[in-house]
Amino acid sequence: MDIGIGVIGCGTIASAYLKNLTRAPGARVVALADLDVGRARALASTFGVPHALDPDALLARPDIDLVVDLTIPAAHYDVNRRALEARKGVYAEKPLAATAAEARALVELAARVDQPLGGAPDTFLGVGLQTARAALDEGAIGRPFAAVAHMVSSGPERWHHSPDFFYQPGAGPLLDMGPYYVTALVSLFGPVASVLADGGQTWPERTIGQGPRAGERFPVDVATHVTLLLRFASGARATLLTTFDVQASELPRIEVFGERGTLALPDPNTFKGPVRVRTATDDAWREVPAVPGFASNARGIGALDLAAAHRAGRAPRASGNLASHVLDVLEGGLTALRTGARVEIDSRPDRPAPLTPDDLAELGWTQEAPA
Numbered sequence: 581m582d583i584g585i586g587v588i589g590c591g592t593i594a595s596a597y598l599k600n601l602t603r604a605p606g607a608r609v610v611a612l613a614d615l616d617v618g619r620a621r622a623l624a625s626t627f628g629v630p631h632a633l634d635p636d637a638l639l640a641r642p643d644i645d646l647v648v649d650l651t652i653p654a655a656h657y658d659v660n661r662r663a664l665e666a667r668k669g670v671y672a673e674k675p676l677a678a679t680a681a682e683a684r685a686l687v688e689l690a691a692r693v694d695q696p697l698g699g700a701p702d703t704f705l706g707v708g709l710q711t712a713r714a715a716l717d718e719g720a721i722g723r724p725f726a727a728v729a730h731m732v733s734s735g736p737e738r739w740h741h742s743p744d745f746f747y748q749p750g751a752g753p754l755l756d757m758g759p760y761y762v763t764a765l766v767s768l769f770g771p772v773a774s775v776l777a778d779g780g781q782t783w784p785e786r787t788i789g790q791g792p793r794a795g796e797r798f799p800v801d802v803a804t805h806v807t808l809l810l811r812f813a814s815g816a817r818a819t820l821l822t823t824f825d826v827q828a829s830e831l832p833r834i835e836v837f838g839e840r841g842t843l844a845l846p847d848p849n850t851f852k853g854p855v856r857v858r859t860a861t862d863d864a865w866r867e868v869p870a871v872p873g874f875a876s877n878a879r880g881i882g883a884l885d886l887a888a889a890h891r892a893g894r895a896p897r898a899s900g901n902l903a904s905h906v907l908d909v910l911e912g913g914l915t916a917l918r919t920g921a922r923v924e925i926d927s928r929p930d931r932p933a934p935l936t937p938d939d940l941a942e943l944g945w946t947q948e949a950p951a
């Protein structure tokens with residue numbers, strides 16, 4: 581694989597990607613771009629990337645095959661559409677677009693221009709969720725019939741200096757953190773067929789906890805404590821709680837219930853394990869031996885898999901279809917919350933394939949996983 585990569589969006593998350601993409605065998609990060617070209621310049625110098633450009637100049641370069649879009653959610657649709665129209669492949673941070681309709685339009689455009697399209701998160705390709713998936717597929721707990729998942733926090737205003745946007749439409753705990761959990765569940769169970777929801781807002785205002793605006797109050801425009809009841813096409817069910825309103829909790833991140841036992845999964849916003857299992861005949865929880873793979877920050881692995889898959893003519897794992905389906909589910913959850921009715925989800929992406937040892941080698945995995 582010899583793939584030219586251009587990154588658009590050089591903010592907070594960009595370094596985590598560049599750490600991996602600049603060291604990936606067979607990939608070259610050719611250029612970085614940002615509306616603020618100074619940011620692109622600074623990161624290009626840190627990571628030894630040859631060019632820092634404005635986004636149009638990046639899209640005009642013939643040596644870029646794949647654009648990695650790390651801009652803010654409100655910009656994703658436009659950046660992704662323009663990159664596809666420039667005949668580049670696209671891998672975008674979550675969500676793929678601000679609305680499910682826009683995400684679907686991107687999937688159609690990508691098919692029309694025959695370019696690969698994929699989206700974050702790719703944490704389900706890490707050791708934790710790949711180990712859980714292998715255990716499920718090997719029948720460690722028998723037929724899985726249900727799961728519970730909990731994204732419980734007291735909100736980002738504790739650590740973020742400008743947390744207002746987390747409480748505006750397009751964010752909230754469901755849209756901001758839900759992608760990690762729903763993607764993980766779809767990678768285990770296959771696509772979601774319908775969703776019910778309940779939830780609300782505990783406080784109409786929040787207070788910034790740190791930084792220059794500490795003590796400032798700001799309004800809340802989203803539901804901050806939301807429970808989804810997901811029904812999968814396979815017949816399995818899951819309960820997903822996402823909240824920014826809980827001060828302390830010992831709830832597990834994800835547990836999967838099978839006819840013979842239970843799997844306890846790690847945080848799906850990381851690549852690491854461990855995975856634990858306990859069956860009807862066990863006296864205690866046991867750690868499931870980890871499959872080989874990426875155990876620490878490997879953000880960007882989904883983008884490399886996307887490019888490799890396109891070259892090889894196979895299906896990518898963190899695909900546009902999957903990211904678009906996840907957005908269908910989350911947006912469906914918000915509709916269900918508003919109407920009180922069950923919302924059917926029409927999209928049916930394939931369950932992504934597990935990572936094989938050959939795939940891992942192609943993606944540059946070694947026994948010493950990247951830091």
Ligand SMILES: NC(=O)c1ccc[n+]([C@@H]2O[C@H](COP(=O)([O-])OP(=O)(O)OC[C@H]3O[C@@H](n4cnc5c(N)ncnc54)[C@H](O)[C@@H]3O)[C@@H](O)[C@H]2O)c1
Binds near residue numbers: 614615651659
């Ligand atoms: N910050 C995190 O910890 C984190 C973690 C996981 C995922 N993400 C996701 O990554 C994405 C970026 O988040 P972030 O925290 O890095 O944001 P950020 O605000 O720190 O950085 C975004 C960058 O994109 C640039 N930008 C905005 N619109 C642009 C456009 N139209 N063209 C070119 N550049 C543009 C901005 O100038 C800025 O430098 C979001 O989708 C977010 O959900 C962030």
